[in-house]
Amino acid sequence: MKRAGELELALAERPPGISLQRWLCGELRAAILSGRIAPGGRLPSTRDFARQQGVSRGTVLAAYEQLIAEGYLAGTTGSGTCVVPNLPVAPPLADTTPPPAAPPRLSRLGRLLADSPFASREGRTTARPFSPNQPDLQAFPRAVWHRLSSRHSRTIRADDLGYAEPAGDPLLRRAIAEHLRYAQRIACTADNVMIVGSAQQALDLCARLLLDAGDGALVEDPGYPGAARLFALSGATVHGVPVDAAGMRTDALPPGRLAYVTAAHQSPLGGTMPVDRRLALLAWAEAQDALIVEDDYDGEYRFDGAPLPAMKSLDRHGRVLYLGTFSKLLFPALRLAYAVVPDWLVEPFAAALSLTCRHQSLFQQGVLAAFIDEGHFARHLRQMRQRYGERAAAFEQACRAQLAGLLQVAPITTGLDATALLPAASDDRAVVAALAQWGIETRPIAFYRLQQPAPPGLVMGFSSFGEPAIRRGIAAMRPVLETLLG
Amino acid sequence: MKRAGELELALAERPPGISLQRWLCGELRAAILSGRIAPGGRLPSTRDFARQQGVSRGTVLAAYEQLIAEGYLAGTTGSGTCVVPNLPVAPPLADTTPPPAAPPRLSRLGRLLADSPFASREGRTTARPFSPNQPDLQAFPRAVWHRLSSRHSRTIRADDLGYAEPAGDPLLRRAIAEHLRYAQRIACTADNVMIVGSAQQALDLCARLLLDAGDGALVEDPGYPGAARLFALSGATVHGVPVDAAGMRTDALPPGRLAYVTAAHQSPLGGTMPVDRRLALLAWAEAQDALIVEDDYDGEYRFDGAPLPAMKSLDRHGRVLYLGTFSKLLFPALRLAYAVVPDWLVEPFAAALSLTCRHQSLFQQGVLAAFIDEGHFARHLRQMRQRYGERAAAFEQACRAQLAGLLQVAPITTGLDATALLPAASDDRAVVAALAQWGIETRPIAFYRLQQPAPPGLVMGFSSFGEPAIRRGIAAMRPVLETLLG
Numbered sequence: 001m002k003r004a005g006e007l008e009l010a011l012a013e014r015p016p017g018i019s020l021q022r023w024l025c026g027e028l029r030a031a032i033l034s035g036r037i038a039p040g041g042r043l044p045s046t047r048d049f050a051r052q053q054g055v056s057r058g059t060v061l062a063a064y065e066q067l068i069a070e071g072y073l074a075g076t077t078g079s080g081t082c083v084v085p086n087l088p089v090a091p092p093l094a095d096t097t098p099p100p101a102a103p104p105r106l107s108r109l110g111r112l113l114a115d116s117p118f119a120s121r122e123g124r125t126t127a128r129p130f131s132p133n134q135p136d137l138q139a140f141p142r143a144v145w146h147r148l149s150s151r152h153s154r155t156i157r158a159d160d161l162g163y164a165e166p167a168g169d170p171l172l173r174r175a176i177a178e179h180l181r182y183a184q185r186i187a188c189t190a191d192n193v194m195i196v197g198s199a200q201q202a203l204d205l206c207a208r209l210l211l212d213a214g215d216g217a218l219v220e221d222p223g224y225p226g227a228a229r230l231f232a233l234s235g236a237t238v239h240g241v242p243v244d245a246a247g248m249r250t251d252a253l254p255p256g257r258l259a260y261v262t263a264a265h266q267s268p269l270g271g272t273m274p275v276d277r278r279l280a281l282l283a284w285a286e287a288q289d290a291l292i293v294e295d296d297y298d299g300e301y302r303f304d305g306a307p308l309p310a311m312k313s314l315d316r317h318g319r320v321l322y323l324g325t326f327s328k329l330l331f332p333a334l335r336l337a338y339a340v341v342p343d344w345l346v347e348p349f350a351a352a353l354s355l356t357c358r359h360q361s362l363f364q365q366g367v368l369a370a371f372i373d374e375g376h377f378a379r380h381l382r383q384m385r386q387r388y389g390e391r392a393a394a395f396e397q398a399c400r401a402q403l404a405g406l407l408q409v410a411p412i413t414t415g416l417d418a419t420a421l422l423p424a425a426s427d428d429r430a431v432v433a434a435l436a437q438w439g440i441e442t443r444p445i446a447f448y449r450l451q452q453p454a455p456p457g458l459v460m461g462f463s464s465f466g467e468p469a470i471r472r473g474i475a476a477m478r479p480v481l482e483t484l485l486g
Numbered sequence: 487m488k489r490a491g492e493l494e495l496a497l498a499e500r501p502p503g504i505s506l507q508r509w510l511c512g513e514l515r516a517a518i519l520s521g522r523i524a525p526g527g528r529l530p531s532t533r534d535f536a537r538q539q540g541v542s543r544g545t546v547l548a549a550y551e552q553l554i555a556e557g558y559l560a561g562t563t564g565s566g567t568c569v570v571p572n573l574p575v576a577p578p579l580a581d582t583t584p585p586p587a588a589p590p591r592l593s594r595l596g597r598l599l600a601d602s603p604f605a606s607r608e609g610r611t612t613a614r615p616f617s618p619n620q621p622d623l624q625a626f627p628r629a630v631w632h633r634l635s636s637r638h639s640r641t642i643r644a645d646d647l648g649y650a651e652p653a654g655d656p657l658l659r660r661a662i663a664e665h666l667r668y669a670q671r672i673a674c675t676a677d678n679v680m681i682v683g684s685a686q687q688a689l690d691l692c693a694r695l696l697l698d699a700g701d702g703a704l705v706e707d708p709g710y711p712g713a714a715r716l717f718a719l720s721g722a723t724v725h726g727v728p729v730d731a732a733g734m735r736t737d738a739l740p741p742g743r744l745a746y747v748t749a750a751h752q753s754p755l756g757g758t759m760p761v762d763r764r765l766a767l768l769a770w771a772e773a774q775d776a777l778i779v780e781d782d783y784d785g786e787y788r789f790d791g792a793p794l795p796a797m798k799s800l801d802r803h804g805r806v807l808y809l810g811t812f813s814k815l816l817f818p819a820l821r822l823a824y825a826v827v828p829d830w831l832v833e834p835f836a837a838a839l840s841l842t843c844r845h846q847s848l849f850q851q852g853v854l855a856a857f858i859d860e861g862h863f864a865r866h867l868r869q870m871r872q873r874y875g876e877r878a879a880a881f882e883q884a885c886r887a888q889l890a891g892l893l894q895v896a897p898i899t900t901g902l903d904a905t906a907l908l909p910a911a912s913d914d915r916a917v918v919a920a921l922a923q924w925g926i927e928t929r930p931i932a933f934y935r936l937q938q939p940a941p942p943g944l945v946m947g948f949s950s951f952g953e954p955a956i957r958r959g960i961a962a963m964r965p966v967l968e969t970l971l972g
Contacts, residue, residue, distance in 0.1 A: 022792070026671070033800070066791050069899075071732075071760020088765045103804065103830030104775050107720070107743075110695035114834035116841035120652055126645050137644040149849075150636040158623040159612050161817035166604070185512070197683060197843050204842045208719075209596035229841060233694075234593070246557075257593075274557020279574045289590050305552050306508070314519070318589065331647035333848040344589030348600035355602035355715060356690045357683050361847050362819040363635075413555075 008044075008052055009036070020055055024063040032072050032083050040085040043073065112233050117225040117447075129473035130460035131441040132417040133328070137464065139387065140331050141380060148370045152363065160362065166354035167346075168195025168338075169365035175372040176324075176338050183300065184310040186322060186340060194339045194349050197360050199295060199325045202339040203230045205352050206258065206321060209345070210291055211236040216256030220248045222448035224267045227260045227295070240450035245410070247273035250280035257290045263311045264299025265414040268448045268459045272414060278311045285319040291345075295323045298415035300381055301463075303389035318342030326368065328416060329381065336360065336368060388416065388463045391470060395462040398474040406481040407458070416463040419445070421455050423485055428456040434480050440473060494530075494538055495522070506541050510549040518558050518569050526571040529559065598719050603711045603933075615959035616946035617927040618903040619814070623950065625873065626817050627866060634856045638849065646848065652840035653832075654681025654824075655851035661858040662810075662824050669786065670796040672808060672826060680825045680835050683846050685781060685811045688825040689716045691838050692744065692807060695831070696777055697722040702742030706734045708934035710753045710781070713746045726936035731896070733759035736766035743776045749797045750785025751900040754934045754945045758900060764797045771805040777831075781809045784901040786867055787949075789875035804828030812854065814902060815867065822846065822854060874902065874949045877956060881948040884960040892967040893944070902949035905931070907941050912971055914942040920966050926959060 009031055014023040031037045043049065046064065050057040064081050067073040075081045106114060127134045167173065173190040180186040180193075196202045203226070211217055213235030219228045221240025231238050239254045247266045253259075259281060263273040273281075285292050294311045302308065312322035325337035341349050353359065371377050392412040399409045399420065407420040422428055428444035435442055435458075442458040462470060495517055500509040517523045529535065532550065536543040550567050553559040561567045592600060613620045653659065659676040666672040666679075682688045689712070697703055699721030705714045707726025717724050725740045733752045739745075745767060749759040759767075771778050780797045788794065798808035811823035827835050839845065857863050878898040885895045885906065893906040908914055914930035921928055921944075931943040948956060 025792075029795075062791075069758070069791055070794050071762055071764075084760075084762055087762050088769060103828075104696070104743075104777060106834055107694065107696055107698040107701070109698070109720070110834060110838070113691075113694055113838035113841055116837040118652070118837075118840040118844065120833060120836040120840055127648070134648070137647040140644065140647060142642055142644070142647075146636075146639040146642070149639040150632075153632040153635040156628055156632070158626065158628070161623040161626055161628075161819045162613070162620070163813075163818045197846070200841065201843045205599075208593065208599055210590070210593055212593040212595070215593070226841070234595070257590075272555070274570075276557055276570055276573045278557075283574060291590060305548075305555055306511075308556050309515075327649075332649045332844075333647045335843075335845065335847040342589075348592055348596060351602040351604075352596070352599035354604040355599055355686065355712070357687045357821075358604065358818075359821065360683070361821040361850055364847055364849060 011053065020059045021062050021066070024053070024055065024059060025066050028063065028067055029070075029072060032087070033089060035089055037083050039083050039087040039089060041083045042079075043081045043083070045080060109233055112229070115229070117229060127461070127464050128439060128441050129465045129469055130462060131464075132443050132459045132461035134461050134464040135328050135331060135416060136384065136387065137331055139384065141376065144376050145367070145371065148374075148376075149367045152366045152370065156363075164359050164362055165350075166357075166359045167350045168193070168360060169362060169369060171373070172365045172369040173338075175369050177340075179372060179377070180310075180322070180324075180340060183307060184296070184322070185313040186310050187313070188340050191346055192340050192343070194341055194346075194353065195360050195365060196337050196339060196353070197335045197357070198327065199297065199323050199337050200226055200230070201357070202321075202323055202337060203227050203260075203293065203295075204233075205349060205356070206291065206293055206339075207231045207234045207236070209348055209352055210258050212257075215258070216254055218248075218253060218256045218259035219450065220261060220266060221450040221452040222268055222445055222454040223260070223450065224262065224295070225448060225450075227293075228450055231258065231260070238450070240452050242452045243269055243271070245269065245271045247271045247277060248281070250277045250284065253281070253284045255288055257288065258293065259285065259290060260293045260295065261311070262295050262297065264296050264302075264308060267297070268417075268419055268443075268445055268457075270410060270412070270414070270417075270419040272308065273311070275314075278314055281311075282314060282319060286317060290319070291342075292320045293323060294320055297323075297325055298328045298417075300329060301385055301388050301416065302414050303385065303392055304413050312340060315342070318344055321345065330368075330371075330377075334364060334368070336364060384463075391462045391465065391467065392418070394467040394470050395460075395474070398471050402474050402478050403481065406478070406485055412462075417459050417461045419457055419459055421457040424455065426456045426485055428458060431456075431481070431484055432458065434484055435477060438476055438480055440477055440480070497539065506545045507548050507552070510539070510541070510545060511552050514549065514553055515556075515558060518573070519575060521575055523569050525569050525573040525575060527569045528565075529567045529569070531566060595719055598715070601715070603715060613947070613950050614925060614927050615951045615955050616948060618929050618945045618947035620947050620950040621814050621817060621902060622870065622873065623817055625870065627862065630862050631853065631857065634860075634862075635853045638852050638856065642849075650845055650848055651836075652843075652845045653836045654679070654846060655848060655855060657859070658851045658855040659824075661855050663826075665858060665863070666796075666808070666810075666826060669793060670782070670808070671799040672796050673799070674826045677832055678826050678829065680827055680832075680839065681846050681851060682823050682825060682839070683821045683843070684813065685783065685809050685823050686712055686716070687843070688807075688809055688823060689713050689746075689779065689781075690719075691835060691842070692777065692779055692825075693717045693720045693722070695834055695838055696744050698743075701744070702740055704734075704739065704742045704745035705936065706747060706752060707936040707938040708754055708931055708940040709746070709936065710748065711934060711936075713779075713781070714936055717744065717746070724936070726938050728938045729755055729757070731755065731757045733757045733763060734767070736763045736770065739767070739770045741774060743774065744779065745771065745776060746779045746781065747797070748781050748783065750782050750788075750794060753781075753783070754903075754905050754929075754931055754943075756896060756898070756900070756903075756905040758794060759797070761800075764800055768797075768800060768805060772803060776805070777828075778806045779809060780806055783809075783811055784814045784903075786815060787871050787874050787902065788900050789871065789878055790899050798826060801828070804830055807831065816854075816857075816863075820850060820854070822850060870949075877948045877951065877953065878904070880953040880956050881946075881960070884957045888960045888964050889967065892964070892971055898948075903945050903947045905943055905945055907943040909971055910941065912942045914944060917942075917967070917970055918944065920970055921963060924962055924966055926963055926966070
């Protein structure tokens, strides 16, 4: 009697490097999914199939068992091996139509998330004058880091490889708290320090922990777009608050639950917020039951005196979250930053971290803790403060000598970047595009604009370029600016 | 003439290790903020103040300049140095009242975020039998990792220290794509692979990218609470879909935009989803314009044959996001995981990563890429599959020998954990608590329950304990279970 399933399957040739069984399973799956063996169809006996395909019976048996485990085949004693009867081999899977043209839609939030201000294909390239927000990577003590890193990886115990506290390595948190108590006069303990992968991650959590739809979120305008975009995700109403040479203006603050300020070095206009505005903003937060996020991305680099104490040092009622990042102080690829959160926010923040990421890589945290504890961090900051100060002076001087009347640079007191104002009514995006054609990288103030008018100008990094490169770069700008603005 | 500001300030003694100028600045700030020097009040001349305090005039001058920079003082030539007139030294800052009793309220989302199912103070401790979700950390080849890590840190160039692509190190993405093409038959390229810090991070982004308020999100019930909690953050309606021994039941799926499945090894009940259900779920996703998240947290450890191809391998229309983590395959502290996303989701996912975190630490990515490329990863998986398989068999056998009638363990085919059912109507939380008193760690199935009934039972890890420890642990359970259930 001829068996119902007496089919002789034409199988594709076995590719090199693929085992017989793997090949056989793959061919059978494809035959079932494409409908060449119909649901319910009976397969040849292992003996027959082995003979047809010229393989051993054991190989066929193992393939059948694998496909039974995967639910393609059902084996019943006596009646042989069948394709599972009701297998839903739907036409869309059985034919070869291409995917539908319209991809699934994103959520409202998803469309906002997909509109990131950061490059999605940022490559590893050497920074060119005057690309902003770049510490001098050449100056980082890689040999020291290697030594600490190697020592750390050599001494890791098995118990160090498991899950750890969401808030981070206790040694690193203690080292950061000690540094901040001294350098920023922030009265905090290690418990207040939350280790995150980046300032962005901390801002994202702040927005989600604090903002309901319709709540006010105050940002500097012009200001850092990476913060405003995240606050908008919560459905909050983002208020762009005007900025002048002394940072965010505090004379007419709208209501809100969160305010974001770069008090030490306003991004992008460069001002330092004086104490009267700091106190006014703190009083606003108290009256509004709001949180202030103080993003101190490069305030440790203060050239004309000691770094100013953080606004957080004035915070008596747990209204300020202080944010720092090692991306600017050490190097971006490290991906470690920290938030000093008020006592009442410690548990919610740690819980939110545990739910959305568990915790950061322990390895780099351990190396960084040693780097701080053994004095390398303080030494590096000291050296970079000196170096960046010299470059700031060279940059200012070159601008005055070469670009007077074209570009107006305020005295640089802080940070990695200078802001240079263009003549009123010029188009800073066009200037940036023209400079880029001559190999000069700058960023327009327009990039930072939200709702308020902003003066046209360029944000220019000086910190990662030597003085000759700075002078050459500034000299190269002159003909371009003269042509555009003349 | 006596100067208006002729005050003699009583300053606190200078603590050891603090410079004169730092001390003087701190004391002056405190005096101003506390109202001891009123807004508008004039300070002594530098000469007088230096004499009063017994310090050099240069020190006082530097302190005054620092406080002028900070906005506490205003200096006008001729009329001396004054406290800024309108400084808003508000009573809440000037007195010493304690912080208000009620901390600022969290957002609706914030309250959900703060309710994480993970311990917020998880310490680094050695796992005890039978704590689940633990790879064997003792067996990880730390010496090999150290060698690769040290080599990598020695050869880092300055250009490697900057920002990089949000989606991750191209070498690592390629290595993962190659591994998945072979091991899981997933047709993907490096472009589809997104490096994240954890499965949690990827789930968080999926939920935000896809789910609007009111959308349906389908989860297994009982199922992994870390996923359901994140989906709820979007305001989605989380549907707990019943689970049986073959995973999520697909006979009555509610409408939705996202479905989360652990197809290879259902967490917690342990079943493997057969191909008919996989195809039914794919058809559901196609009809609903939905995304399926296939979380393959430990499916690579399949003991009774080759690992099953991922559900993603059946995905012809970009409906499946495949999620894998190195936390279970290597070690949790590494904090690296990956999502294989359909083509249409590549750009939105990368943009969302860049906005919410920029990218993961490059260092560990580089070490891991070498670990995979040089064959250590495949070797480790092979060795662990063997080892965990032996332990699974020892665990099963010990349960049968010691706990028959008390605990019913299904054959263990996959993963790091076994699920053992208790007699119907027993209280698994009470059993877990009682076992914990005897030093036995287990997790109740109730921990995974959402809306559907679930059988009482225990999730027990066997993978990180040697066979003697397994036998001792099982033997120690017997009297406890007899007392509770007898």
